[in-house]
Amino acid sequence: GTNYEIGKKLAELAIEGYGFGKNTAAATSPSVNRALREYFFTHYKIHLDRSRGVAAALGIDSQDDRFDFGTIPFNMGCSSVFYPGSVSQTGQPVLSRNFDFPLFRMPEMMGIELSEDENKLIRPLMAHPYILELYPSDGGYPSIGLHSFDLLSGVLDGINSKGLMVAVHGNEIAMRDQTYTPQPEGIGLFELQSVRLLLDTCSNTDEAKKTLLSNRHYFLMLPCIYLVADREGNSFVFEPGLDGGEARITEGAETPLILTNHSLDEYPNPDSFPKKKSFTEAGTSTFDRYETLRDRIEGKSPPYSVEDMKEINSSVGVSSVIARVTEEKRKELVSSPGLARTLWHALYAGQSHNLDIKFYLEDESDDRDGFTEKYSEYHSFTLK
Template structure:
């Protein structure tokens, strides 16, 4: 079953937000997602047949939920699910230069005992063509102007609610019915580089990775094992991920410039993340000065740490911390905070405010549950 509602923004606002709720088998969910993507102008991309066959095999073994949804995509497209010429899922490309800030407040530091992630999603308010240095195409909309909130309630397994900017089979923020929450952020802003290849590879694309976790994991320990055992690849700038669960555990997962994998934990205390590699700068009080290419990553992390260390925080305090590091409405700056989310791992909810445009502020706070049936 498919239910689609408009939840924020209007014709004169920067963002128009859609909440899409899908129930049924993973095959049916994949078919419905593909039909919606086609309505928005998506079509499958050609793929190397050898790579594509290996991708399907990897998904079948390690992410069967996604594999079943790809079979649903084939049904929507009238294709043989075993064909090798076309990739039946999204490209999951994040252009160079997006930012973001996030703060995990564990249950022990929360006034009501609920662990929460607060995050700002910072991105260009521009079209994909403009981001790539070209003139916008006729009628081309800004890349982040039509975000989706997607709730999936499969017949079997974990239900979830996610927010995605432009890929219906990936996500930027997510929480599942077990209380596992994931948000993604740029990992190494100062060393970002264009992708060498835009084609799909075997394993998890960087925007698929959070979706993989909310589909397959119930707690932080399971997520660590899933990430360390998975194949994954980046398109464009590398990302890292803040993962937290309903039991009060949290970590940041990132890869080093040499491909090494790192799980960063800060014990039973707040965990702050912005846009530099934490395994290279573990001490939040001993960070480098920001440069023209660091996008104030170090300063934003210092602010989050100073506002959260040694204090008990309410949801309002967490919102105030996010506001302190939000992007200003400055015409000289290329970024805006396009949404601001608080994930409550105890309640299994996403509470989000969406950007409506300079001078228009944000939508009212909207609450989405991962457990409603």
Template sequence: MKNMTRVAGGKGDFQLVHHLTLSGGQFEIGRALTEEARRLGWSPVPVDPVVGRARRTWFERHWPQQHARMDGAAAALGLDPDQDELALDGLSYLPEGTGCSALWIPPSAATDGHGRVGRTYDFFPTTAGEVMGGAPRPHELPMASRPYVITTVPDEGPATTVITMNDLDGCMDGINAAGLAVMLLVADIENAAPPLDATPQVGLSSVQLPRFLVETCENADQAKQALLGAKHYDHGMSLHYLVADAHGQAFVWERGRDGREHIVEFGDGPLCVTNHLLHLNPDPMSLPADGPGSFRTYDRLRTLYERSKGTAMSGADLRAALRAVAQPEDPAAPFRTLWSTVFDTAERTLSTRFYLGDGRPYSDELVFSPR
């Protein structure tokens, strides 16, 4: 079953947001996602047949939900699901890569005992052509102007709700019916550069990784094992991920510049993350000064830490902390906070407000639940 409704934005607003709800088998869900992606201009990417065969095998063994959806994609395209020359995933209709700030408040540090994690999603309010230093194409929309909230209720496995800017089979934020929440952020913004080669590889792409976790894991311990056992790639744009569960556990997963994987935890206390590698700067009180290319990553983390240390925080307090680190509506500033999300892992909800344009209020806060 497929249902799509407009939930935020309208004529003249920067963002127009749809909520797409899909239920049934993963094959049917994959067919429906592919049909929507094709409507948005997506087409399958050619891939080396040896790599294509290895990719399908990897998904079949490690992420069967995605493998079944790829079979559904093949049906939507009229292709043999066993062909190896085209990648039938990566339903991307916009470029990827973000700034962002996030703050996890464990149940022990919450006024009502609910674990919550809040995040600002910061991105360019311009077209892809402008970001690459050129002029926008005729009728080209800003890259982040058409996000989706997608709820899937499969016949087997956990229901999920995700927010995506650019990839219908990936996401930037996600939560499942077990209360596992995952979000991605740029990890090393001072050294970030556009990817030179976006050819699909074997394993999880950077935006598929959060979707993989909310579809295959129920808690932080399972997510750690899944991440350490998975094969993943990021096309050179280093990202890290904040993972939190309904049992009060949270961690940040990131890969160092030497390729090693790191799990960063702060015990039973708030966990702040912005856009620098936490394993290189574990002490919020000893961060370096921001430089021209850091986009206030250290200042934003200090702000979140100061607001959360040694005090119990309510949901309203968390939202106020997110507003304190949101991007300014400054014509000279490269980013805008395009949405601001609060996950309540106890209630299994995702609440978010979307950016409608400079000088305009954000949308009303919308609450979604995969249950």
């Protein structure tokens, strides 16, 4: 349907299933909200049309500055490898992506204690990810992607009908070192809206670069990095500037492009990694996962099969990372409530516009004081 109808339908879904309503949509600052609406009118009309549908579902005037219709909130480490078609056994480019995230609830993340009754009412943050296929009839490319946090524009990874593929990763080093400032009232695109904009409007990596560089970016909660690739095998990593700094682009090549959770501009390869780079020393597994992916890729000969890609990404799932630390540290990490799980592994095929994905189901104990992540079978989706 139209973008207005798409926005209205997504809002109705959130109203019915998650209690989305006028209180949830209340704007923090009417003046900032008005400025943001004006920004979208100039830079991202598709999103503005969808937000009008959200307003209609709530029965509110879309020009009412007291309400923010640009998001639909409801109750991230990652590892990605992009394989150009020249090194893929199928001959088409593939984006292979793990999404890691803790199983806790938002209040727990913020350090807020809840009663037993309150705990029963609040779902874990990633309890219900959505696979959304959008087919707008009045502007924007059809697309398929994984949504959470915000049904309207909270895209975590996806592909559009032109074969453009995008995945967003948290910058764990910037989070650890606190080299950024969250902006709850920013003007421009927050971290997940950038992915939605690219899928809606860009057909290749050249267009994606221009779009990213010509827009304002701010971090609502977490600083993020983006891997972008297209059906021709081109790829790049985009890093928005932190607190007013310059944006950075790292170009891909005819070899697999690896991205975990650190800046490729600051740490382009293992030779540039800090001396204290292990999970327990660095406070993040980003360097361990990058080196493991590189070693597994180099340990196989191209072209890489789909099974190769699955096996390579499996080597950096959370349970696999935990299995590589010392026994003492393993016990400590496994008992931590903030420890992530690899919630899904997705394979995006750039020419057939196909998504194959498996989802985390539960933990299974092992005999080394660790655990194994149990998954569903792979499910397949293809854009019409």
